Amino acid sequence: MTAKRKNSSPKQLVRPMVRKLRGYVPGEQPNVPGLIKLNTNENPAPPSPKVIRAIRSAADDRLRRYPVPSAQPLRVALAKLHDCKPENIIVGNGSDELLALATRAFVEPRQSNAATRRQTIQYFTPSYSLYPILADIHGARRNEVRLPADFGLPDNDALQNSNWDFGAALTYITTPNAPSGRGYLTRDLAKLCAAQKGVTILDEAYVDFADENALRLAKRFPHVIVSRTFSKAYSLCFARVGYFVGHPEIIAALDRIRDSYNTNGLGQVAALATLSDIGHYRKQFERIIQLRDKTTGALEALGFKVLPSQANFIFAKPTAITAAQWFRQLRERKIVTRWFDTPKVRNWLRITIGTEAEMAKLLTATKSILKR
DSSP: OOOOOTTOOGGGGSOHHHHHOOOOOOOOOOOOTTOEEOSSOOOSSOOOHHHHHHHHHHSSGGGGSOOOTTOHHHHHHHHHHHTSOGGGEEEESHHHHHHHHHHHHHOOOTTSSSOGGGGEEEEEESSOTHHHHHHHHHTOEEEEEEOOTTOOOOOHHHHHTTTOOTTOSEEEEESSOTTTOOOOOHHHHHHHHHHOOSEEEEEOTTGGGSSOOOHHHHHHOTTEEEEEESSTTTTOTTTOOEEEEOOHHHHHHHHHHSOTTOSOHHHHHHHHHHHTTHHHHHHHHHHHHHHHHHHHHHHHHTTOEEOOOSSSEEEEEOSSSOHHHHHHHHHHTTEEOBOOOSTTTTTOEEEEOOOHHHHHHHHHHHHHHHHO
16 A cells, blocks of 8 residues: 655656657557558568578577677677777667767766867758757757758758757767768868867768768777667567777777666577578668659659658658648558657658568558559
């Protein structure tokens, strides 16, 4: 039996900041038979047979033991892949965990006596909607800088004339951008990184579907981190494995504040097996890119505006109906996409590239909707 306390409520035990906080809303994960799921940018193919075998073989006596705390074998394998040292890499429970660690390692809360810039987390909008949540959880100052209408990367001169802060403690840049899919040239990112004074994270969650990557900038600039994940391209969303590449001193700072066993053992096994079968995945990437471009052309032929994408999704704007109507009517036909009900992007729909059959059904359904 719970004792009654005069003038008290469990709500009052929660920090005021947390009571006001709006939590991150992830993409839906509906469990509906026959549903075509094109809303959270997962690879439509399963992990390679080699990865499945590795996971199954690891489901043995090891399950009762703790995993390798630092994921050292995986760090060694990633270092070999990226031509760096294991000290340049930290592995996390998905890249989201590492993005959160960065706020704690490099940003002072607003309640501190630190300079305003030391309290600032900066990012473009629209981009990954987790960034403002991380800033709010930490009690940091948010600096949101709006991207131009085409979602391209502004040059340094344009940023000088905006509210951009080159001295912000922490800057997130999603490249390719999400939700638009726009790719950014490494040379342009290099100019921006060179001008930044604080830690700059290049969030490359979708880079395997892009023409180029910015990994070399993490080797060139000591304040730059490149973030990668095994989720989007490598079919391991369920396993939750991501990593950062950066300067050893920056990585060591993150390592000091991470949870002791932050990456599960089966996830480490799956990621290691993935790295030993990269060729299998590169063939998948080629198929997804080809289908992305084919779907883009088909929607453009129907009168839709589709941004050039460097990711495993497209960002499309209907002209005959609203994006909300398109989203709802696709859903009625058991096709789930992602619609963001926010001012900057509510006229657009983000559509994950699924299988050939799924994209054909999307187009058939869209044609049917337009005929209404």
